[in-house]
Every structure is written in structure tokens, then in C-alpha cells.
Amino acid sequence: MPVFRAPRDRAIAVFDSGVGGLTVLAALRRRMPREELVYLGDTARVPYGTRSPQVITRYAMNNARFLGSFDPKLLVVACNTVSAVALPALSAALSVPVLGVVEPGAAAAARVQRGHVGVIGTSGTVRSGAYQAALARLCPGARVSAAACPLFVPLAEEGWTEGDVPREAAHRYLDGLVAAGIDTLLLGCTHYPLLRGPIAAAAGPGVQLVDSADSTAEAAAALIRERGVARETEGAGSERLFVTDLAEGFGPLARAFLGRPAPEPVVVDIS
Amino acid sequence: MPVFRAPRDRAIAVFDSGVGGLTVLAALRRRMPREELVYLGDTARVPYGTRSPQVITRYAMNNARFLGSFDPKLLVVACNTVSAVALPALSAALSVPVLGVVEPGAAAAARVQRGHVGVIGTSGTVRSGAYQAALARLCPGARVSAAACPLFVPLAEEGWTEGDVPREAAHRYLDGLVAAGIDTLLLGCTHYPLLRGPIAAAAGPGVQLVDSADSTAEAAAALIRERGVARETEGAGSERLFVTDLAEGFGPLARAFLGRPAPEPVVVDIS
Numbered sequence: 001m002p003v004f005r006a007p008r009d010r011a012i013a014v015f016d017s018g019v020g021g022l023t024v025l026a027a028l029r030r031r032m033p034r035e036e037l038v039y040l041g042d043t044a045r046v047p048y049g050t051r052s053p054q055v056i057t058r059y060a061m062n063n064a065r066f067l068g069s070f071d072p073k074l075l076v077v078a079c080n081t082v083s084a085v086a087l088p089a090l091s092a093a094l095s096v097p098v099l100g101v102v103e104p105g106a107a108a109a110a111r112v113q114r115g116h117v118g119v120i121g122t123s124g125t126v127r128s129g130a131y132q133a134a135l136a137r138l139c140p141g142a143r144v145s146a147a148a149c150p151l152f153v154p155l156a157e158e159g160w161t162e163g164d165v166p167r168e169a170a171h172r173y174l175d176g177l178v179a180a181g182i183d184t185l186l187l188g189c190t191h192y193p194l195l196r197g198p199i200a201a202a203a204g205p206g207v208q209l210v211d212s213a214d215s216t217a218e219a220a221a222a223l224i225r226e227r228g229v230a231r232e233t234e235g236a237g238s239e240r241l242f243v244t245d246l247a248e249g250f251g252p253l254a255r256a257f258l259g260r261p262a263p264e265p266v267v268v269d270i271s
Numbered sequence: 272m273p274v275f276r277a278p279r280d281r282a283i284a285v286f287d288s289g290v291g292g293l294t295v296l297a298a299l300r301r302r303m304p305r306e307e308l309v310y311l312g313d314t315a316r317v318p319y320g321t322r323s324p325q326v327i328t329r330y331a332m333n334n335a336r337f338l339g340s341f342d343p344k345l346l347v348v349a350c351n352t353v354s355a356v357a358l359p360a361l362s363a364a365l366s367v368p369v370l371g372v373v374e375p376g377a378a379a380a381a382r383v384q385r386g387h388v389g390v391i392g393t394s395g396t397v398r399s400g401a402y403q404a405a406l407a408r409l410c411p412g413a414r415v416s417a418a419a420c421p422l423f424v425p426l427a428e429e430g431w432t433e434g435d436v437p438r439e440a441a442h443r444y445l446d447g448l449v450a451a452g453i454d455t456l457l458l459g460c461t462h463y464p465l466l467r468g469p470i471a472a473a474a475g476p477g478v479q480l481v482d483s484a485d486s487t488a489e490a491a492a493a494l495i496r497e498r499g500v501a502r503e504t505e506g507a508g509s510e511r512l513f514v515t516d517l518a519e520g521f522g523p524l525a526r527a528f529l530g531r532p533a534p535e536p537v538v539v540d541i542s
Contacts, residue, residue, distance in 0.1 A: 051315060163443075
């Protein structure tokens with residue numbers, strides 16, 4: 001029998017194409033220690049960034065439908081590609097408020113930029129133009145240059161976050177942006193903070209790196225506060241972790257993104 | 272109304288997780304110019320090599336079910352990961368003969384090896400032990416060493432087939448095999464022939480490279496000949512290409528694997 005739960009006691013639902021969004025989950029937890037968090041990683045169909053807008057939207061709808069069964073008070077789209085490509089479709093289809101990472105990430109970059117923002121992300125994210133549009137609105141005087149970096153996701157998932165290969169890949173992807181004179185670099189993919197070392201080295205000391213996890217968590221906390229649905233129960237909130245596939249090596253990878261051991265994952269078939 | 276077609280006039284169906292299997296399609300066409308070929312690339316869910324055996328088997332069954340609607344006389348599994356992980360399940364579930372790439376690839380390596388075979392493939396392929404088992408049977412005196420190379424698929428799909436990044440990646444993956452003294456290197460993934468340059472350079476001149484596309488086509492031709500179902504109609508056979516997603520850049524990528532312009536792809540939703 002379904003139990004009625006007051007809106008303030010309902011969960012915040014989060015999904016990503018895989019494990020990258022665990023950086024956002026960690027940031028949400030830091031900002032909102034009492035909230036119940038439910039995370040879905042679509043590890044059976046990761047990566048999304050190289051797929052068409054139609055397929056990205058279909059997968060995002062599958063994920064949202066699964067999380068809808070938890071009757072959440074807020075849905076956080078922790079995936080940059082989905083946020084860039086499918087947020088309007090999700091918002092139109094769902095009654096729950098939907099928050100993506102593009103707007104908070106762009107706002108964070110707009111605050112620190114000094115005239116020229118570089119944006120990096122998957123092919124899907126960069127091609128959507130979502131970051132470019134948000135920055136044009138938030139800092140209309142700034143120049144924006146974007147570059148897709150499709151290999152950064154598999155590099156991070158392979159755990160090759162330092163050494164020759166990521167260093168050369170970072171140069172190949174970023175040298176054009178650096179030559180163009182960017183002063184700020186927005187990491188428009190939740191995987192990229194794991195490659196912060198080679199990315200920062202290729203960008204050079206004059207470029208400020210920005211990622212969206214913290215600013216997204218800040219925006220989520222503000223949203224539930226404004227709506228009067230922040231959880232007030234004493235004690236730490238719970239965390240549940242669902243994945244669509246559990247391949248070998250999941251644990252260490254999840255830990256790398258979450259910054260601590262992950263909760264025991266439950267495998268679900270949502271396709 | 273379904274039209275009855277004599278077995279010899281039915282198609283040979285081929286599937287892969289994506290475009291890599293087009294190397295096998297090209298080899299089938301070279302061996303069997305008159306046959307009707309139907310190819311499905313599951314581009315919406317590629318890559319398979321990093322996923323669990325359960326999910327790989329589920330996706331393979333989806334693909335086989337779709338191709339079953341063409342009433343083929345033979346199903347060629349052009350994906351090494353599926354061949355290594357799910358061939359028994361496919362053969363048990365289907366009434367059509369099923370041919371994978373592992374057995375023909377292992378046979379080709381067994382013929383040229385001089386005592387020590389290296390096998391490279393995705394994590395799923397290497398972990399399955401299918402190549403190792405086939406080689407143990409086909410050349411029981413030989414030593415076999417295997418290494419998973421998960422980044423080679425995204426490198427090939429990104430088109431980074433020469434330069435610093437693939438060269439360093441090839442060294443990182445292959446130096447251990449070379450130090451162990453392999454004399455033959457079996458490319459146990461249809462993507463790897465695109466990286467033949469850096470792979471051959473890292474392997475060194477003393478190592479013979481073997482890939483399974485040609486030997487699989489040879490085995491397919493022998494199979495339909497033995498069963499008396501080779502097509503005898505005059506003129507060139509047709510080719511149909513289905514994909515589960517059509518992202519930007521498909522055409523050039525398909526051309527790189529097929530070695531010529533690909534037929535116009537038709538997008539299907541099989542999930």
C-alpha cells in the first residue's frame with residue numbers, strides 16, 4: 001500500500017548516464033545533509049554524449065519514469081548531455097521540478113570569467129549549444145569558445161587520469177582554446193573533474209577551471225528552501241543507489257567519483 | 272503477406288554492437304558477392320565491451336530477434352564481445368545457424384603462431400576467456416597471454432588512429448605482452464584493425480598481427496556451401512544497413528570500417 005509522505009519528507013531524485021553524476025550526489029549531500037537522496041546511473045547505456053538528441057531524450061525519459069516511482073520532490077539531472085539536450089522535454093513531461101547542471105554551471109563560469117569562457121563537454125553537449133546560450137544570456141559581453149572532448153569520458157572510466165595519454169589528449173583537445181585566449185574553462189561534463197590534473201596542465205596557470213557540481217547543489221538547496229520543502233527531520237538523510245548494469249570494477253570507479261565508498265548498488269532493468 | 276523464399280535466396284544476417292562489424296560485412300561481401308546481406312549495428316547502446324555478461328546477452332538477444340524478422344539462413348555475430356560472452360545462449364535460443372568471430376579468429380592465429388599468442392580485446396571479451404579456451408584447443412602447445420584494451424574502441428571511433436595518443440595508449444596496453452615474448456597478436460575486436468598502425472609499432476616487427484574478419488567470412492562461405500544454401504542467382508547481392516541510433520559523423524565512421532561508402536542506414540528502435 002503506498003504511504004503518503006509529506007512533500008518535505010520526499011526524496012531528491014538524481015540521475016546520470018553512469019557514475020559521473022556521483023560528483024553531483026556528493027555535492028548535494030554536502031549542502032543538504034538531512035535529505036533522502038535516490039540516484040540512478042544508466043550504466044547499461046553509458047555514454048550518452050556520442051548519441052543523437054532523439055536517443056538521449058528517450059533514455060532520459062526512461063530514467064525519469066523509473067525515479068518517478070519514488071515520488072520525489074525534485075529531480076536533479078546530473079548529466080550534462082541530458083541537461084543540454086533534453087531538459088525542456090523532461091520539464092514538459094513531468095510534474096516534479098527538474099533542475100539540470102547547465103544553468104548552474106554557466107552561472108558559476110559567468111561569475112569568474114574575465115572576457116573569454118571556454119566550454120568543454122561531450123559531442124552532444126557542445127553541439128546542443130546549451131552552454132553557449134546560457135553564457136550569452138548570463139554574461140553577454142563575454143566571448144565563448146567550445147570544444148567537444150569525446151575521449152575524456154572513456155579515459156576517466158579507464159582510470160587513466162595521469163600520464164602521457166591523458167596529457168597528450170588534453171593538449172590535442174585544449175590547445176585551440178588556449179591559443180584563442182580563454183581565461184575560464186567550464187568543465188561541462190561530470191567526468192572531467194577526474195581529469196583535472198591534465199586539463200589544468202594543458203590549460204595553463206592563467207585559466208580558471210569551473211565545474212558545475214557545487215553550483216548545482218547550491219541551486220537545488222535554494223529551490224527546495226524557497227518552496228518550503230526542505231527536510232527538517234533530525235539526523236542524516238539516507239542514500240539509495242540504482243544502476244542499470246553492474247560490470248566488474250564498478251566499486252572503485254564509483255568511489256573515485258563520490259569521493260568515498262558508494263552505497264551498495266541495486267541493479268534495475270528500465271529499458 | 273509473407274512471401275516464401277527458398278533457403279538459398281534468404282539473407283545472411285550480421286550484427287555488431289556498432290559500426291566495427293562492418294569490417295566483417297566487407298569481408299563477407301568479398302567472399303560471397305551474390306549473397307543478400309542485412310546488417311544491424313546497435314549504435315544506441317555501443318560499446319558492449321565494458322558491460323556485464325547479463326546485459327551483453329540481453330542486447331544480443333534483442334539484436335537477433337530483430338534480424339530474425341528477415342528469416343535469414345545464417346546469423347553472423349560480428350562482435351567479438353558478443354561472440355565471446357553470448358554465443359551459447361544465442362545458439363540455444365535460435366533455430367538459424369549462428370557463427371561468431373572467436374572461433375575463426377582463433378583458428379587463424381593458431382595457423383601462424385610460433386609458440387606464444389597474444390590476445391587483445393575489450394574487457395568483456397578478455398574476461399570471458401573464450402579466445403584463451405579456443406586457442407588452448409586449437410594449438411594446445413602454445414602459450415597464450417591476454418590484455419584488455421578498453422580505450423581502443425573510443426580511440427577508433429574518435430578517428431584518432433595515429434599520433435601521440437594512440438601510440439602511447441598502444442604502448443601502455445601492449446608493452447607487457449611484448450615483454451612476455453608473444454610472436455603473434457590476435458586483434459580480438461573489430462575496431463582494432465583501424466589502429467593497426469600504432470598497434471603494429473608497439474608490437475614490433477617480430478610479431479605477426481591477425482584479425483578475424485577474413486577467416487570469419489571464409490567460415491561463413493564454407494558453412495552455407497556445405498549446407499547447400501549458397502545463392503546461385505546471377506548478379507551482385509544486395510546490402511541493407513540498420514542502426515539503432517544515427518548520430519552525427521556516422522557516415523565517415525562507417526566508411527572507415529567498410530572501406531567504401533556505406534548503404535543509407537535505416538534507424539530502428541529494438542529495445
